[in-house]
Amino acid sequence: MRIGIYGGTFDPIHLGHMQAAKAAAKALKLDCLILIPDNIPPHKAVSGTSAAPAHRLEMCRIAADRLCPAVPTLVSDMELRREGASYTKDTVRQLRAQYPEDELWLLMGTDMFLSFHTWREPQTICECVNLAAFQRDSDDRAEEFAAQKRRLEGEFEATCAVIDNGEVIPMSSTQVRSALAEGKGGNCLDESVWGYILRNRLYGTNADLTRLSLEQLRACSYSMVKAKRLPHIRGTEETAAKMALRWGADEESARKAAILHDCTKYFDLAQQLSTCEKYGILLDDMEKSTLPLLHAKSGAGIARCVYGMSEEISEAIRWHTTGRGDMTLLEKILYIADYAEPNRQYPWAEELRALIYTDLDAAVKRGLEITIAHNQQTGHPLHPKTLEAWLWLDQHHRKEG
Ligand SMILES: [Fe+2]
Numbered sequence: 001m002r003i004g005i006y007g008g009t010f011d012p013i014h015l016g017h018m019q020a021a022k023a024a025a026k027a028l029k030l031d032c033l034i035l036i037p038d039n040i041p042p043h044k045a046v047s048g049t050s051a052a053p054a055h056r057l058e059m060c061r062i063a064a065d066r067l068c069p070a071v072p073t074l075v076s077d078m079e080l081r082r083e084g085a086s087y088t089k090d091t092v093r094q095l096r097a098q099y100p101e102d103e104l105w106l107l108m109g110t111d112m113f114l115s116f117h118t119w120r121e122p123q124t125i126c127e128c129v130n131l132a133a134f135q136r137d138s139d140d141r142a143e144e145f146a147a148q149k150r151r152l153e154g155e156f157e158a159t160c161a162v163i164d165n166g167e168v169i170p171m172s173s174t175q176v177r178s179a180l181a182e183g184k185g186g187n188c189l190d191e192s193v194w195g196y197i198l199r200n201r202l203y204g205t206n207a208d209l210t211r212l213s214l215e216q217l218r219a220c221s222y223s224m225v226k227a228k229r230l231p232h233i234r235g236t237e238e239t240a241a242k243m244a245l246r247w248g249a250d251e252e253s254a255r256k257a258a259i260l261h262d263c264t265k266y267f268d269l270a271q272q273l274s275t276c277e278k279y280g281i282l283l284d285d286m287e288k289s290t291l292p293l294l295h296a297k298s299g300a301g302i303a304r305c306v307y308g309m310s311e312e313i314s315e316a317i318r319w320h321t322t323g324r325g326d327m328t329l330l331e332k333i334l335y336i337a338d339y340a341e342p343n344r345q346y347p348w349a350e351e352l353r354a355l356i357y358t359d360l361d362a363a364v365k366r367g368l369e370i371t372i373a374h375n376q377q378t379g380h381p382l383h384p385k386t387l388e389a390w391l392w393l394d395q396h397h398r399k400e401g
């Protein structure tokens, strides 16, 4: 395997880093990449402007998930766990022992490359890994770069590669931190990393989570879930917004409900239960033990108590997996937008996609029937609220008929 090793303070990891990771993966044909957040030496950390190691690690994990599958990326906390001074020679030695048969490439920027011979034990590093340096087309130090390459090859028998990183807009974490402190900087970051920063009020952002713009709310919600769920959340939001216009509901409320509806989808059972308890969400016995049902409940609690959503929005999230009798317009919209959004590829999806704009109640009823049939086939117990919702809509239809 060809493995890229990409270290840095990642304070925070930004689009420049992610673009560089992609360029390296392409140029070196990497099978995978390991992101290694460095320890920030105490004398370098400026309190208030640096994020704690646990936050830097988590932001790298979010970025790594977003880089996959284009670049399969792992995050290692090996440097953060190391006590005392941290040197690249120790990291590459450890990685060489861990991956004895693999081709390892240590990625670095131009400045690092040009000063490589001054690092601690450059010979040891070159014995363990190959060196890959990023270089921009516009770099006027090309000659200096070529001379350094020759020097390292001669002096340390280094294997060096140059990665053309021409597309990158130069930015530094320092610039990104200053922009964030001024309420800007979101455009320099992956949306989910930005959301993580807002949620945790890092770098002086101090966001009031109950007064976020739609853009900020999306970022926060996206930062709580895996990348693979994002198309579904986006699809649900757009479908819910169109349905709100069609059926006379408030579009912004429909968007907010959809943005947050699955935000706790990846919480484990313990997190689900503790979140519900924290926000005063009462659960029945079936909900307490059924993980797929719980994210609607915990999500409703977080929507109301963390993001300051209205009762109407919170209730729509709360009932989006089971439905219930007497559903409000917004509850119906979220329930069925979740089913009918364009990324759903089930045989019944096309039928639902037409029905949601022509007969809302019939669409919701059809959605409930699909759930009932699915649970019967798979042997999963049906939540009584699903049956209650179906009976309510059935009676309603009969009266109208
Ligand atoms: Fe859901």
Ligand SMILES: [Fe+2]
Binding pocket: 232, 236, 261, 262, 338
């Ligand atoms: Fe969903």
